[in-house]
């Protein structure tokens with residue numbers, strides 16, 4: 705299966721699983737969407753939705769917010785992350801919108817990224833959601849999920865992931881794919897504990913498994929029974945001995961693993977849990 709075919713199959717399964725792939729931020733106008741997306745950086749949509757009703761009532765448009773100083777905006781958004789910086793960014797952006805863009809949110813990505821608090825990801829969300837232009841915004845969920853599934857191959861930065869996704873997903877599906885991947889990452893493929901047991905990308909009777917991370921997890925050795933933690937923190941299955949001070953070694957997938965300090969074997973188990981110390985490379989930012 706090529707990566708393009710895989711991307712098409714992944715999107716089909718996610719479409720069936722997520723009937724309404726759209727932003728969970730609440731907004732009524734393009735200005736409100738821009739403000740909500742700025743507030744959502746490093747913060748949950750749920751938290752942003754708690755503060756925006758009062759904020760939008762006080763400052764319904766760019767002209768109204770442009771009259772406010774950052775310390776007047778701050779109390780409305782104090783419970784989101786980085787409220788000081790975001791209050792300053794909102795005040796500055798509102799003035800830029802009023803003075804340079806006639807109070808409207810610009811449609812062009814290149815103009816949006818000139819606004820305070822607006823980076824590539826925020827601009828991508830605004831052009832896709834507000835103006836229905838093709839764009840794939842890569843946030844923490846899209847980054848992690850795309851790498852885990854293998855829609856992109858070991859891409860270390862959000863920009864690299866965005867470029868990789870643009871290559872394998874048809875342009876007219878970019879906006880939808882962004883929401884599908886975010887919602888899949890938020891509710892199923894969670895950062896700390898992905899719910900692989902109920903993931904539509906694997907374990908389907910009528911189709912192949914579509915996740916590289918899951919396949920790598922399946923290849924990990926089963927736990928070892930009967931280990932004695934009193935004899936050492938780790939057990940080397942190859943050398944059949946216990947030890948406390950491990951060495952580290954990099955495996956074929958480029959992941960640093962715990963190793964037996966004498967033989968270099970990476971077939972090492974935690975004696976308390978019996979589980980392998982091998983790790984599957986993960987992607988969390």
Ligand code: SF4
Nearest residue numbers: 893898900903915918
């Ligand atoms: S199988 Fe697991 S790791 Fe893979 S996409 Fe599904 S939840 Fe995420």
